[in-house]
Amino acid sequence: MNAIGPGFAWLAQAQQWHGANGIPARLLQHLGYVGISLLIAALIALPAGLLIGHTGRGGFLVVSLANFGRALPTLGLVVLAFAVALAYLGSAGTSAAYIVPLVALAIPPILVNAYEGMLGVDPGLKDAARGMGMTGPQLLRKVEAPVALPLILLGLRTAAIQVVATATIAAYVGLGGLGRYIIDGLATNDYAEVAGGALLVVMLALAVQAAFVGLRWLIVPAGLRLQAQPA
Amino acid sequence: MSRRTRGALAGIAVIAGLSLAACGSGGSSNPLKSSAPPASKGSVVVGSANFPEDELLAEIYAQALQAKGIKVTTRFNIGAREVYYPQVVSGAVTILPEYNGALLTTSLDPNSTAATTAQVNAELTTKLPSSVEILSSSSAQDKDSVTVTQATAAKYHLASIADLKPFASKMIIGGPPEFKTRRDGLLGLKSVYGLTFKGFDPLDESGPITLSALTSGKVQAADVFTTTPQIITDHLVALADPKFDFAAQNVTPLVYKKGVNPTIVSTLNEISAKLTTAGLLAMDKQIILNKASYPTVASNWLKSVGLG
Amino acid sequence: MSWAWENRAMLAGYTGQHLYLALTPVLIGLVISLPLGIACARWKWFYPPALTASSVLYAIPALALFIFLIPYTGLVGPTQSLTLIIPLALYSLATVLPNVVDGLRAVPEPVRQAATAMGFGPLRRLIRVELPLAVPVVIAGLRVATVASISLVSVGALIGIGGLGYLFIDGEQRDFFTTEITVGLLLIVLIALAADAVLVGVRRLLTPWLRGREVGTP
Numbered sequence: 001m002n003a004i005g006p007g008f009a010w011l012a013q014a015q016q017w018h019g020a021n022g023i024p025a026r027l028l029q030h031l032g033y034v035g036i037s038l039l040i041a042a043l044i045a046l047p048a049g050l051l052i053g054h055t056g057r058g059g060f061l062v063v064s065l066a067n068f069g070r071a072l073p074t075l076g077l078v079v080l081a082f083a084v085a086l087a088y089l090g091s092a093g094t095s096a097a098y099i100v101p102l103v104a105l106a107i108p109p110i111l112v113n114a115y116e117g118m119l120g121v122d123p124g125l126k127d128a129a130r131g132m133g134m135t136g137p138q139l140l141r142k143v144e145a146p147v148a149l150p151l152i153l154l155g156l157r158t159a160a161i162q163v164v165a166t167a168t169i170a171a172y173v174g175l176g177g178l179g180r181y182i183i184d185g186l187a188t189n190d191y192a193e194v195a196g197g198a199l200l201v202v203m204l205a206l207a208v209q210a211a212f213v214g215l216r217w218l219i220v221p222a223g224l225r226l227q228a229q230p231a
Numbered sequence: 232m233s234r235r236t237r238g239a240l241a242g243i244a245v246i247a248g249l250s251l252a253a254c255g256s257g258g259s260s261n262p263l264k265s266s267a268p269p270a271s272k273g274s275v276v277v278g279s280a281n282f283p284e285d286e287l288l289a290e291i292y293a294q295a296l297q298a299k300g301i302k303v304t305t306r307f308n309i310g311a312r313e314v315y316y317p318q319v320v321s322g323a324v325t326i327l328p329e330y331n332g333a334l335l336t337t338s339l340d341p342n343s344t345a346a347t348t349a350q351v352n353a354e355l356t357t358k359l360p361s362s363v364e365i366l367s368s369s370s371a372q373d374k375d376s377v378t379v380t381q382a383t384a385a386k387y388h389l390a391s392i393a394d395l396k397p398f399a400s401k402m403i404i405g406g407p408p409e410f411k412t413r414r415d416g417l418l419g420l421k422s423v424y425g426l427t428f429k430g431f432d433p434l435d436e437s438g439p440i441t442l443s444a445l446t447s448g449k450v451q452a453a454d455v456f457t458t459t460p461q462i463i464t465d466h467l468v469a470l471a472d473p474k475f476d477f478a479a480q481n482v483t484p485l486v487y488k489k490g491v492n493p494t495i496v497s498t499l500n501e502i503s504a505k506l507t508t509a510g511l512l513a514m515d516k517q518i519i520l521n522k523a524s525y526p527t528v529a530s531n532w533l534k535s536v537g538l539g
Numbered sequence: 540m541s542w543a544w545e546n547r548a549m550l551a552g553y554t555g556q557h558l559y560l561a562l563t564p565v566l567i568g569l570v571i572s573l574p575l576g577i578a579c580a581r582w583k584w585f586y587p588p589a590l591t592a593s594s595v596l597y598a599i600p601a602l603a604l605f606i607f608l609i610p611y612t613g614l615v616g617p618t619q620s621l622t623l624i625i626p627l628a629l630y631s632l633a634t635v636l637p638n639v640v641d642g643l644r645a646v647p648e649p650v651r652q653a654a655t656a657m658g659f660g661p662l663r664r665l666i667r668v669e670l671p672l673a674v675p676v677v678i679a680g681l682r683v684a685t686v687a688s689i690s691l692v693s694v695g696a697l698i699g700i701g702g703l704g705y706l707f708i709d710g711e712q713r714d715f716f717t718t719e720i721t722v723g724l725l726l727i728v729l730i731a732l733a734a735d736a737v738l739v740g741v742r743r744l745l746t747p748w749l750r751g752r753e754v755g756t757p
Contacts, residue, residue: 003607020430067682067686067731067732067735068728068732070683070686070687070690070731071686071689071690071727071728071731071732072690072724072727072728073690073691073693073694073704073707073723073724073727074690074694075693075694075696075697075704075707076693076704076706076707076720076723076724076727077724079707079710079711079715079720080717080720080721080724082440082711082715083439083711083715083717083720084717086439086443086715090447091443091444091446091447091448091449092447094440094443161594161597161598162597164598165597165598165599165600165601166600168600168602168603169600169602169694171433172697173435173440173711174432174433174434174435174440174441174444179600180433182600182602182603182606183408183433183602183697184408184411184433185606186310186311186314186408186602186606186697186698187310187311187313187314187407187408187409187433188311188313188408188409188411188412189311189313189314189317190412191606191607194603194606194607195603195607197603198599198600198603198604198607201598201599201600201603202595202598202599204598205597205598206595206598209594209598276615278615281699281708282712283709283712283713286709306615306699307699307705308696308699308705308708308709309614309615309698309699310614310697310698310699314614314698315614318614318615323613323614323615323616324615435711435712436712438711438712438714439711439712439714439715440711461714518713519712519713519714520714522542522713522716522718522719524545524546524549
């Protein structure tokens with residue numbers, strides 16, 4: 001599509017790399033939005049998914065919550081979050097308006113994959129572990145979680161990419177990040193700026209993807225890696 | 232495969248086929264899609280920019296035209312002028328409520344020095360492409376501005392935009408994203424008043440995000456449209472513009488010539504004749520602060536001026 | 540809430556537009572993913588590039604894709620809906636394709652062999668055995684694609700083609716009319732959950748052999 005050429009040309013302009021609206025500044029803001037939302041989402045969804053998968057109870061809750069979370073439109077949530085933050089935290093609090101919407105977006109993939117990872121642990125393995133005298137928590141920590149690791153990482157990776165792409169919506173309520181180029185470019189009919197912004201987001205997402213592949217290589221034991229499904 | 236399964240699959244195939252056919256034919260099954268702009272069919276597309284006042288004006292135009300028996304399709308919230316203007320020039324949109332001064336400097340001649348309504352309209356008439364024209368301007372104006380809080384005005388003794396000169400380099404100014412590149416925005420403030428601000432914060436179209444940033448001090452000045460009702464409720468001060476950086480911005484219908492006929496033209500001109508700044512401000516208050524519905528406010532106004 | 544009731548005609552209109560903009564692309568995505576998925580399952584080298592293409596696609600913000608399409612499908616006019624439908628169809632395709640492939644691949648080899656032994660040619664086996672068995676997995680993908688599609692349509696409000704997303708833009712501009720924004724959120728979630736329920740029903744209809752054995756398939 002002929003947006004790519006103008007997009008790269010825009011990126012090549014030296015002026016785009018300086019100042020408060022420069023690429024480094026916006027990239028940093030974007031990474032901040034993504035990092036904080038993923039962290040909070042993981043802190044909520046990982047324990048929940050692991051626990052529900054371990055006990056085997058509440059699977060219906062996982063799927064229902066995931067469905068509900070996926071249905072929530074980020075644009076609406078961002079606007080509402082801004083309004084609520086403004087009302088209760090004042091103007092200063094509105095810079096955090098991205099948190100609830102992006103966390104809501106990130107929870108479903110993390111939760112579902114952690115849960116399914118736990119479900120996929122070979123029952124024979126769990127049996128043997130129990131036979132060896134492991135308690136429930138030990139079983140979770142030493143057997144189930146490590147075996148579920150590939151899917152857990154997949155969930156985090158899926159969530160990360162979705163958040164990288166969707167955090168661009170935050171610019172609609174005057175926040176920063178790479179979405180600034182898309183929203184501002186739309187307002188001034190500057191398709192090169194929109195394309196430049198989109199290219200940056202894609203490159204960031206691909207970098208995140210590569211980082212997760214690298215992480216998988218590092219922390220998932222070879223035996224599990226070979227066994228697990230490709231993305 | 233049981234008969235029921237075969238039936239279900241066949242049903243799905245039929246739906247898929249129908250939807251594809253609908254897509255291929257341009258989805259004429261969707262009653263909410265706007266139709267092509269043919270004057271020959273006697274129907275028009277009334278579009279609007281992406282802020283409530285313009286949507287309201289478009290609604291007024293639409294209702295008045297429908298009352299005269301003209302078939303109207305509405306297409307609201309197209310975007311900023313940079314986005315919707317090409318649509319009118321091409322005829323995809325037939326009618327759109329415009330603001331003459333802003334139209335002139337944004338889309339036609341950023342170097343124009345026209346200031347009054349008469350000057351602006353004279354230049355528009357010569358500079359607009361041949362496919363479009365403006366009809367009669369109303370006396371109602373909604374202008375861009377440089378607005379500050381009462382406290383800021385008192386602190387720096389600000390009465391006009393020129394008074395900002397010593398302080399601008401310490402101030403962050405906020406406005407809609409397009410303010411950064413428009414002649415009606417930062418460019419004009421620099422060339423006419425010599426102002427260079429510390430920074431620009433892209434916010435929204437004179438909405439709650441801009442207003443809250445201004446009142447909380449996140450930005451020290453902002454582009455607030457002059458009929459924004461919160462100027463009164465938030466006690467804001469729109470600084471005077473003695474050098475006419477902002478030209479006259481009267482509500483003026485912009486039309487695609489081939490899409491309109493004499494009835495349409497006279498209807499729109501009647502609306503322009505009756506519309507006043509006070510009336511516009513009152514309607515904005517109802518829409519934005521009282522959360523009244525656009526069709527209701529539009530029809531009430533039309534009735535109140537004897538056009539509905 | 541009374542505001543919703545008073546404006547029910549407007550809300551119904553936007554809901555209809557929203558459903559049209561959301562469901563059409565899912566259907567298109569499904570129709571394309573079936574032959575494509577069959578090809579990927581059959582010719583294994585086909586699959587990795589298809590997967591890479593879809594992961595790049597997910598990384599592109601939806602709004603950017605809509606904007607890129609404007610010069611081709613228009614912003615105002617008879618084809619303006621395609622500006623939303625084409626990108627959303629691509630997203631749906633990317634979501635459903637892996638499921639079609641996985642579903643076909645998951646058909647047990649003994650079942651395939653039994654079908655061949657019974658005299659089924661490859662096409663007949665595909666239509667009467669492999670695809671029906673792949674239905675639960677495909678529908679699982681369709682559910683995700685449908686819900687995501689319904690959610691993403693609202694982004695189109697930024698170019699004025701957003702179904703119920705209009706309520707978010709308008710709600711913001713009218714001094715944060717939170718009732719309007721909340722009604723928009725609720726309606727979108729409602730139609731997403733309804734569409735999801737319909738798909739579960741379709742799955743039940745198409746897989747009579749699984750009825751009574753639905754443990755673990757919520």
